[in-house]
Amino acid sequence: MKKIGITCYPTVGGSGVIATELGMLLAEQGNEIHFITSSLPFRLNSVSPMIYYHEVEINHYPVFQYPPYDLALATKMAEVIDREKLDILHVHYAMPHAICAILARDIAEHDVKIVTTLHGTDITVLGFDPTFKKMIKHGIEQSDAVTAVSQSLAKQTVDMLGVTKDISVIYNFVNEEDYEKKEDPTLKQQYGIKPDEKVIIHISNFRKVKRVQDVVQTFKKINNEINSKLLLIGDGPEYSSICQLVKNLGLSNDVFFLGKQKNISELLSISDLKLLLSEKESFGLVLLEAMACEVPCIGTNVGGIPEVIQHGKTGYLVELGDTDEAAHYAIRLLSDHELLQQISENALIDAEEQFHSQKIVKQYIDIYNNVLGIS
Ligand code: GMT
Known part of the structure; x- marks a missing residue:
């Protein structure tokens, strides 16, 4: 049994999902998990005597112009490391979480190993503000082990930061109990979608990088050829301009803005x-x-x-901004039942074989054992 602290952004976002699901799976395997976050992780839905939650509280002293969240986090981490005798502190994001963990390790008396997982946004930040480069590099180099969620991210990190630290690639995973096809014959009808209409879905936080306008433009081209509806799930900065685009393109009856949703697998299950x-x-x-x-x-x-x-095999790749190509593949797929069936089956098989949660959790455990010197 290991005692593992986990810090992530607890609100909606893939990194928060991965960190929380990983914590719950590690707890199921008998490890003691301590979430150290600013609020309760939104995916934390299992009650377990092996899971603890330590809230980072920020005091608003009049002397500070900005509340020092990072220092409050580091202080809380150090407190939990010493009181709970943590073996591992697994942080998601180098900035600021790895930096806070390094500070906490310096403050704490108990020996703890730091594992940092990179999710991408640290690298994106550099595009906006290169002054953070040295700090992110420090966070990575001073961690005992570093993982990245794709080969591409690992390479980009090395290219942009010039880090020599070994970065292990550990792919993301899903909780297979939540994410599986759920048959509900009435759901499509409840949304007013006819049985013969195809359903296309997009889920994101509507940030500029998600290019939701390309999704809408692609959908317009698909919709010209195939009876279809587009479900847009999520919310974010681009929401209003996407609403306007949908209106301008005359698609208001065919595009449904569902906002943030919890039961994603139900909505995916009515999507083609x-x-x-x-x-x-x-x-x-x-x-x-x-x-x-x-x-x-x-x-x-x-x-x-x-x-x-x-x-x-499991889907199609298109060049950035090429909505003609995306529509071409979509129309081909949606008008050929056998092809759609085959690609859907392949997608499921690949999700189970390449990205199975047990396989991925084992890779994280191997990293923990490695830094702890357990063979
Ligand atoms: O994509 C976002 O805006 C959210 C961000 C996050 O912190 O969750 O996502 C990043 O981490 C996810 C989990 O590893 C990845 O699936 C997303 O691809 C990654 N987003 C970007 O790289 C833009």
């Missing part, structure tokens, strides 16, 4: 195709969620997406 046309994506966890629910995906040939979608 998933579109993720991002300009940056270190992995694209939503692709794997779709594949586990037997939904084939069309994604852009960027970042880690080609490591998730096998072109022509």
Whole structure:
């Protein structure tokens, strides 16, 4: 049994999902898990005597212009390391979490090993603000072990930061109990979708990098040829401009804005195709969620997406911004029942074989054993 602290952004986002699901699976295997986060992780839905939650509280002293969250986190980490005698502190994101963990390790008396998982946004931050470069590099180099969620992200990290630290690639996974095809013959009808209409789905946080406008433009081209509806799940900065685009293109009756949703697998289960046309994506966890629910995906040939979608086998890859190509593959897939069936089956098999949660959790355990010197 190991005592493992986990820090992540607890709100919606793939990194928070992975960190929380990993914690719950490690607890099921008999490890004691201590979440150290600013609020209760939204995916933390299992009651277990092996799972603890330590909230980071930020005091608003009038002397500080900005509340020092990072220092409050480091202090809480050090307190938990010493009181609970943590073996491992697994942090998701180098900035600021690995930096806080390093500070906590310096403050704490108990010896703890730091494992950092990179999810991509650290590297994206550098595009906006290169002054953080040295700090992110420090966070990576001072960690006892570092993992990245795709080969692409590991390479990009080395290229952009010049780190010499070994970065192990451990892919993302889904909780197979949540993500499986769920038959509900009435759900499509409840949304007012006719049985013969095809359903295309997109799920994201509507940030600019997600290029939701390309999803809508692709859908317009599909919709010209095939009776179909588009489900847009999520919310974020681009939401209003996407609403306007849908209106301008005369698609208001065919595009449903569902906002943030919890029961994603139910919605995936009434979908025939998933579109993720991002300009940056270190992995694209939503692709794997779709594949586990037997939904084939069309994604852009960027970042880690080609490591998730096998072109022509489990879905299709298109060049960034090429909505003609995306529509072409979508129409081909949606108008050929046998092909759709085959690609859906392949997607499920790949999700189970390449990205199975037990296989991925084992890879994290191997990393923990390695830093602890356990063979
Ligand atoms: O994509 C986002 O905006 C959220 C971000 C996060 O922190 O969850 O996602 C990143 O981590 C996910 C989990 O590893 C990956 O599946 C996403 O591809 C990655 N996002 C980007 O690289 C833009």
